[in-house]
Amino acid sequence: MLAWFLPLFLIFLMIGVPVYFAMLAAPGFMLYLNGQERDIALMYRNIFNGIDNGVLLAIPFFMLAGELMNKAGITERLVAFSQTIIGSVRGGLAQVNILSSMLFAGMSGSAVADTSALGSMLIPAMEKQGYTRKFAAAITAASSVIGPIIPPSGIMIIYAYVMEVSVAALFAGGIIPGILVGMGLMIMTRLMANKYEFPPAKRFVIEGVHISNAENFVARVIARLMLATVLYPLAINVITIQIADHFKHVLFHFTCALIVTEILFQIQRRLVSNEFRIVAKRAVLPLLTPVIILGGILGGVATPTEASALAVAYSALLGLIILRSINLKDLGPILVKSAITSSVVLLLVGAAMAFKTVVSLSHIAEDLAVYILALTNNPLLLLLLINLLLFIVGMFLDAGPAIIILGPILAPIFIDLGIHPVHFAMIMSVNLTVGLATPPMGLVLFVASSVSGVKVETISKAILPFLAVEIFVIFLITYFPVISLGIPSWLGFVKDADLMGPIVGSFF
Template identity: 70%
Template sequence: MLIWFLPLFLVILMIGMPVFFALLAAPGLLLYLDGQERMLATLYRNVFTGIDSFPLMALPFFMLAGELMNRGGITLRLVEFSQAIMGHLRGGLAHVNILSSILFAGLSGSAVADTSALGSTLIPAMEKNGYTRKFAAAITAASSVIGPIIPPSGIMIIYAYVMGESVAALFLAGIVPGVMVGVGLMLMVRLLADRYDLPKAERIVKKDQTISATENLIARVLARLNMIGVLWGLHVLVASLLGTASLPPLAGLIGFAVVSELIFTAARKRMSEPARIVYKRAVVPLQTPVIILGGILIGVFTPTEASVIAVAYAILISFFILRSMKLADLPAILMRSALGSSTVLLLVGAAVAFKTVVALSHAPEELAEFILSLSENPYMLLFLINILLFIVGMFLDAGPAIIILGPILGPIFVEIGVHPVHFAIIMSVNLTVGLATPPMGLVLFVASSVSGERVETISKAILPFLAVEVVVIFLITYFPAISLTVPRLAGFIQ
């Protein structure tokens, strides 16, 4: 009888019960009818044990860091920075929207936060510049799925927790796919620019911006340190590829410091003063992903500790460097992040409890036999599983879907030769795109709320962008190097 847990779960969902309660009601009812009342206590106890995890503590802290960044005026700075870079292109504000999502992804890792924060700023601006509201809402929703792909990523933390994978490896594996989604969306905007007569734009650089002497000094130092780090990383990479020895540390640092200063001197001559201020105002906020990934890569802290560092850094820059927040702002920020975190963690706990019945029902074994009986060709199986995940993502949030389907599908594809990290990225990206897929994509409803446009209207306008994201999914699926090269170079996978 327990094999009917999934159909019953879907029926309960369709009648309108919230996902959290559906995840517990479906298996609970079947256990009761099957005469296994003792298992009911285990089922509901697993809600707590599923949440009681040190790695999962990263989720609420990353969400809090995103809230602090947003309230501290970081979002507006990223938008201004994106406008200065991309605003002059045809369909400029659409490109700005996408680039802002890429940058914001390194701060929050949440598609919903991306849609809400950027949408409230960019959708009115795009409409004012001649874009239709439905197009502005659609590109905002489509680009927001980049948030959970580029690190830090909440769903990848969940996947690593459930499947026992390295969070750092998953974070690194998501960088290239996330950038590919962004570039693909930009190419689609360019294709649509002439067809839909998207507005032309001039380079948008606000001329009334100011920067304090303290932030100016910090930005200059950080920018040069970043450039030295990039040059050093390229040098080490080239030296390893050519099989030659690297420069001595001191000589290398001095040399790269000189080169970086020459680069900034040349760039300064080509930029106006307002443009330089806009770029400097973005330097401090953009250190967040650098600190998170840099600390994890060099082994200074774990991903969970990195999330705490992100919160501390957000407080530091918002209160003491940018001075854009007051103590009176903290209660509302803590309340919003607590509500968001509790929602996600309750879903995780319920999904872990749901997984108990999955194991008891022997559904994984039966599903594995069924999938492997469909075809012996791994490429065909990957195609079919992408279709399945895409459909699941339309109706079920990415976190619960990963916890429910990950333990079932992961071992099947690892058995036929798919790398565990590669499958993790396939699953994560696919389910993330589902957040923007009609009829039940969560970010569609958020975009509708922010823009005031009907979900049905946004759903039609988003279809060209969803097509791009589906193409990227299949590229990731059939070319493993796209997701595995960066973590392999960093030494996190073999």
């Protein structure tokens, strides 16, 4: 009888009961009918136990960092930088929208923040240049799902917490899938631009930009140090001079990398306009945020929570002192907004952990596993079926609660079939993230509707070509594990993993 809590939960969702209350009321009611009053107390106690974990502190910190960066005016800088790179092609402003989402993803990790921040700037600008408002809203909503895929990602932190997987491994695994989604959307936009004769982008942000002497100096130094760091391994391999003292050996090769870097910068001064250089320099400090986050986590210097706190400190330093685009009066509303957004996420996490308790008590996970394996033991077919299930769930349920509810049920089945935990995490995370932009209940559709003033039904029709691209990328991620496991394996987070997968492996 207890297993009936799941159909009751679905009924509550269909009649419009908020997800938080549905996750608590449905299992609580069935436990009461089943005479398990003590388990009701256990379930509700797990609401608090579920959020009493240091790993989850990273979620409010990342949200606060995103709010600070947005208030500091980095959205305009990222859009301007994107436009100088790709904005001159036909349909360029739509491409700018996608590239800006990819850059913004490395700072906020939130699809809602992406849609709101970029949509309020780019949707009116796209309409002004001849795009239909429904197309502008659709491409903004579709590209915003890149936010939770490219790290930092709140839903990956939740998955790592629930399934006890390395956050660093998940962050590394999300880089290529996020880039693939962005590239796929760009290709689709280019094809549509040729068919519907989209206009080339016109400059609407870049005109009249300026940069202070202090910011110009800092940006130049940081840009050179970052490029030299990238070139350093090449310098070690090319320049074979050996120096006994390790410190002097490192210093010598890094100095060589700096010299090459300076030569490259002098060459680019002759190739690009002064305007491009100014716009690029204005983007350096904001783009340092994902470097701090990912560099700290993937380099083993900081935990995700520590890296998120560093991101907040850097964002505050950038907005309050360096750019001076935030004053002390702005901090109150920023903190309140971040607290409210974080509270919603953490309440859902707590409720989902309570829901998970009843899933365990009802043994529904074991029963469902037996049923799924009875259908077929072919992992390829099972992955297809599970993608369909996740896609449907993503239409109606937010990614965080869906991961907490379904993760413990589905992950063990596929891990037993040889699917790597990080690979399955990417399949689940990307699929449910795409659900944020999937009709009829995708959250970012409603945010895009609010920002653009276009009806959700209209955006839902316009977004279908982009959803087709994202679904195609999901299947690439599903059947080609190297997309998810390549970088984690290279960085040492994943060992003894089958990078080829059953499809590619069958040809060798």
